[in-house]
Amino acid sequence: MNLKELAASLGLSQTTVSRALNGYPEVREETRLRVEAAAKAAGYQPNARARRLATGRAMTIGHVIPLSGESDMVNPIFSDFLAGAGEVYAREGYDLLLSIVAESEVERAFRQMAANGSVDGVMIQGPKREDPRIPLVQTLGLPFLVHGRTGDYDSYSWLDIANFRAFKRASEFLLDLGHTRIALINGLETMDFAIRRRKGYETALQDRGIAPDPAFMRSDTMTEGYGYLAAADMLARSALRPTAFLVSSVMSAMGVRRAIGDAGLRLGKDVSLITHDDVLSYLNNDRDGPAFTATKSSVRAAGRRCAEILIKIIVSPETGPVQELWEPELTVGYSTGPAPPG
Amino acid sequence: MNLKELAASLGLSQTTVSRALNGYPEVREETRLRVEAAAKAAGYQPNARARRLATGRAMTIGHVIPLSGESDMVNPIFSDFLAGAGEVYAREGYDLLLSIVAESEVERAFRQMAANGSVDGVMIQGPKREDPRIPLVQTLGLPFLVHGRTGDYDSYSWLDIANFRAFKRASEFLLDLGHTRIALINGLETMDFAIRRRKGYETALQDRGIAPDPAFMRSDTMTEGYGYLAAADMLARSALRPTAFLVSSVMSAMGVRRAIGDAGLRLGKDVSLITHDDVLSYLNNDRDGPAFTATKSSVRAAGRRCAEILIKIIVSPETGPVQELWEPELTVGYSTGPAPPG
DNA sequence: CCGCCGATTCAAAGCGCTTTAAATTTTTCT
DNA sequence: AGAAAAATTTAAAGCGCTTTGAATCGGCGG
Numbered sequence: 001m002n003l004k005e006l007a008a009s010l011g012l013s014q015t016t017v018s019r020a021l022n023g024y025p026e027v028r029e030e031t032r033l034r035v036e037a038a039a040k041a042a043g044y045q046p047n048a049r050a051r052r053l054a055t056g057r058a059m060t061i062g063h064v065i066p067l068s069g070e071s072d073m074v075n076p077i078f079s080d081f082l083a084g085a086g087e088v089y090a091r092e093g094y095d096l097l098l099s100i101v102a103e104s105e106v107e108r109a110f111r112q113m114a115a116n117g118s119v120d121g122v123m124i125q126g127p128k129r130e131d132p133r134i135p136l137v138q139t140l141g142l143p144f145l146v147h148g149r150t151g152d153y154d155s156y157s158w159l160d161i162a163n164f165r166a167f168k169r170a171s172e173f174l175l176d177l178g179h180t181r182i183a184l185i186n187g188l189e190t191m192d193f194a195i196r197r198r199k200g201y202e203t204a205l206q207d208r209g210i211a212p213d214p215a216f217m218r219s220d221t222m223t224e225g226y227g228y229l230a231a232a233d234m235l236a237r238s239a240l241r242p243t244a245f246l247v248s249s250v251m252s253a254m255g256v257r258r259a260i261g262d263a264g265l266r267l268g269k270d271v272s273l274i275t276h277d278d279v280l281s282y283l284n285n286d287r288d289g290p291a292f293t294a295t296k297s298s299v300r301a302a303g304r305r306c307a308e309i310l311i312k313i314i315v316s317p318e319t320g321p322v323q324e325l326w327e328p329e330l331t332v333g334y335s336t337g338p339a340p341p342g
Numbered sequence: 343m344n345l346k347e348l349a350a351s352l353g354l355s356q357t358t359v360s361r362a363l364n365g366y367p368e369v370r371e372e373t374r375l376r377v378e379a380a381a382k383a384a385g386y387q388p389n390a391r392a393r394r395l396a397t398g399r400a401m402t403i404g405h406v407i408p409l410s411g412e413s414d415m416v417n418p419i420f421s422d423f424l425a426g427a428g429e430v431y432a433r434e435g436y437d438l439l440l441s442i443v444a445e446s447e448v449e450r451a452f453r454q455m456a457a458n459g460s461v462d463g464v465m466i467q468g469p470k471r472e473d474p475r476i477p478l479v480q481t482l483g484l485p486f487l488v489h490g491r492t493g494d495y496d497s498y499s500w501l502d503i504a505n506f507r508a509f510k511r512a513s514e515f516l517l518d519l520g521h522t523r524i525a526l527i528n529g530l531e532t533m534d535f536a537i538r539r540r541k542g543y544e545t546a547l548q549d550r551g552i553a554p555d556p557a558f559m560r561s562d563t564m565t566e567g568y569g570y571l572a573a574a575d576m577l578a579r580s581a582l583r584p585t586a587f588l589v590s591s592v593m594s595a596m597g598v599r600r601a602i603g604d605a606g607l608r609l610g611k612d613v614s615l616i617t618h619d620d621v622l623s624y625l626n627n628d629r630d631g632p633a634f635t636a637t638k639s640s641v642r643a644a645g646r647r648c649a650e651i652l653i654k655i656i657v658s659p660e661t662g663p664v665q666e667l668w669e670p671e672l673t674v675g676y677s678t679g680p681a682p683p684g
Numbered sequence: 685c686c687g688c689c690g691a692t693t694c695a696a697a698g699c700g701c702t703t704t705a706a707a708t709t710t711t712t713c714t
Numbered sequence: 715a716g717a718a719a720a721a722t723t724t725a726a727a728g729c730g731c732t733t734t735g736a737a738t739c740g741g742c743g744g
Contacts, residue, residue, distance in 0.1 A: 002700060013724045018702060028722060045457035049400065050700035052391040053729050067425060073623040074421040083409060083416045086442035090451075095460065098440040100428035109432075115387035118437065223624055224596065251624070254566065254596065261603045281415040282565055282593070344730060355694045360732060370692060392730035395699050 062119035084303025114140040150192040167200030178339035183242035227255025244272040291333035404461035426645025456482040492534040509542030520681035525584035569597025586614040633675035
């Protein structure tokens with residue numbers, strides 16, 4: 001059943017039927033009701049392909065997800081972010097076009113989306129220090145929103161969490177407990193967020209007159225194994241080992257916890273741990289037994305909000321850059337305690 | 343730059359230019375070269391919306407991912423599967439339309455995709471015991487492929503792993519090592535794959551004259567916390583505790599390992615563990631320190647293959663149902679050893 | 685030199701919808 | 715009642731591409 005047939009069956013023109021269905025005002029109320037009833041009865045759904053061509057709008061938003069590292073890893077954060085964004089897209093009638101490609105193919109993916117008009121805008125996640133994607137989509141003229149931020153971030157729209165403050169505050173929390181040998185198990189420091197986190201950590205230490213020790217700082221992709229190996233290595237230096245860890249993800253924190261256990265130490269007593277928690281749905285820090293002390297900010301909620309903002313940017317391009325900075329909350333769990341004596 | 347302009351600039355008709363670009367034979371070679379050069383120089387990309395309307399093909403494949411459980415969890419398997427499938431889609435010129443929706447919205451999502459013609463086919467993942475999605479897409483007339491299988495699985499196309507055999511074999515491996523109290527930390531047994539795995543496990547035990555003990559069998563969403571709590575609970579019954587665990591995912595296996603450690607037991611000595619490993623990129627069992635003994639099958643590779651098969655089904659609908667059963671391999675790691683005496 | 689054929693190229697229709705400009709009907713006002 | 719204004723409906727153009735059916739062109743056999 002298409003528009004033409006539906007219109008014919010009603011003895012109306014396509015124009016009127018189209019308008020009735022799309023809520024235009026120049027249709028008599030009685031007619032609108034009749035059309036809507038007939039459309040429903042016939043199970044009529046406008047053909048998306050035709051509609052997109054006629055309106056020039058794709059009603060689709062593109063997400064290009066780069067595979068990272070030599071093992072082509074998919075950052076597990078993406079699925080929760082997508083779930084959040086997808087919720088809003090569905091509500092607003094947008095489709096989500098997903099492109100998961102090797103780092104080297106990212107530019108091509110964006111260019112293609114822009115050139116063939118299959119999307120109305122794109123979402124950019126996890127920017128690196130000087131991320132080429134931002135100038136790229138700017139020149140392509142694609143509306144976009146960045147989850148995170150980097151470079152000259154006054155000039156575009158983004159939503160980010162206060163990484164610097166969160167890690168500064170977490171560090172201060174540990175310092176207040178008497179810890180002085182605090183290790184940082186950071187994410188990859190090619191990523192902008194990781195750099196901010198390190199600065200927050202370093203600033204907190206320096207403010208208390210402690211010089212950050214490179215031997216206590218690691219940076220890598222945030223897997224469980226990385227957390228384990230990094231922590232095991234540091235803990236092996238018995239007397240000089242860290243008494244606290246500041247970790248960039250729950251996944252890596254699980255690895256650190258394992259290393260602490262393997263070293264015969266007790267978490268929350270001999271060694272403290274604070275992790276950043278993206279509140280991923282399959283890694284619930286609250287529900288699955290005792291919780292880590294954590295700086296928390298839901299990636300899914302961020303996905304929802306990012307989608308809302310991006311749609312607004314697409315619909316009303318005249319609104320200038322939109323920026324939102326979220327403050328993670330620090331929740332105290334069992335994994336922190338006073339520094340052990342000595 | 344659109345077709346019309348490009349054709350005009352070449353002094354050719356749209357027809358000829360379109361044909362030249364799409365590799366039709368009735369174009370002189372010299373003309374084709376000239377057209378291709380001009381298209382490249384002008385950076386011409388055909389408008390996807392117009393092409394879709396004209397051809398009636400969406401060149402898009404839909405993935406509908408249901409949020410599961412009360413916490414709307416996103417199964418972490420999806421991102422790796424998507425990465426695999428997306429690789430093939432990109433290569434074959436297909437787009438990936440992703441819809442992440444609540445369980446209750448799944449039907450609507452499929453119906454909409456079918457009615458408005460935004461996809462040429464759909465991928466179905468993780469079927470439940472009697473999954474309503476399969477009859478649904480069948481009546482909708484949408485080409486589809488199931489990753490996994492259930493019900494009357496002769497009548498449609500699927501790709502699955504030999505869950506029964508894998509878990510039977512893993513159980514036998516433990517039995518051969520002298521274990522008799524073997525626990526099963528299974529996935530949610532509303533899922534078809536989990537039922538097959540349990541049957542494999544039960545069959546192996548029964549073949550050796552051991553009656554499966556309900557107290558040694560758990561079923562839930564495969565999180566780390568679930569693995570931890572389930573194992574901790576079983577290990578608390580000192581003398582009668584299991585000496586080996588058969589686990590459905592690396593994530594849960596990490597939880598089981600933690601419970602074993604917390605109970606003061608040594609993995610691979612006091613307690614053995616075999617897990618199924620989907621070879622997710624961010625949970626690398628080989629690289630991140632000592633590896634679990636595991637039945638392995640890459641979900642990403644499955645995604646790739648599923649995409650290939652689905653495209654074939656879409657392009658040549660006359661080919662009957664395609665079915666593929668993959669055999670996981672059993673790789674021996676440090677987490678298994680002979681049953682302790684007593 | 686003419687008609688026929690295969691090789692190329694082209695004009696125009698069509699995909700199913702939205703939207704502009706015009707036509708028709710209804711209402712309002714004097 | 716009649717004209718102007720407002721409300722409603724319609725025909726037709728257009729979105730940018732593919733594809734059908736027809737036209738053009740050069741070469742070949744008779």
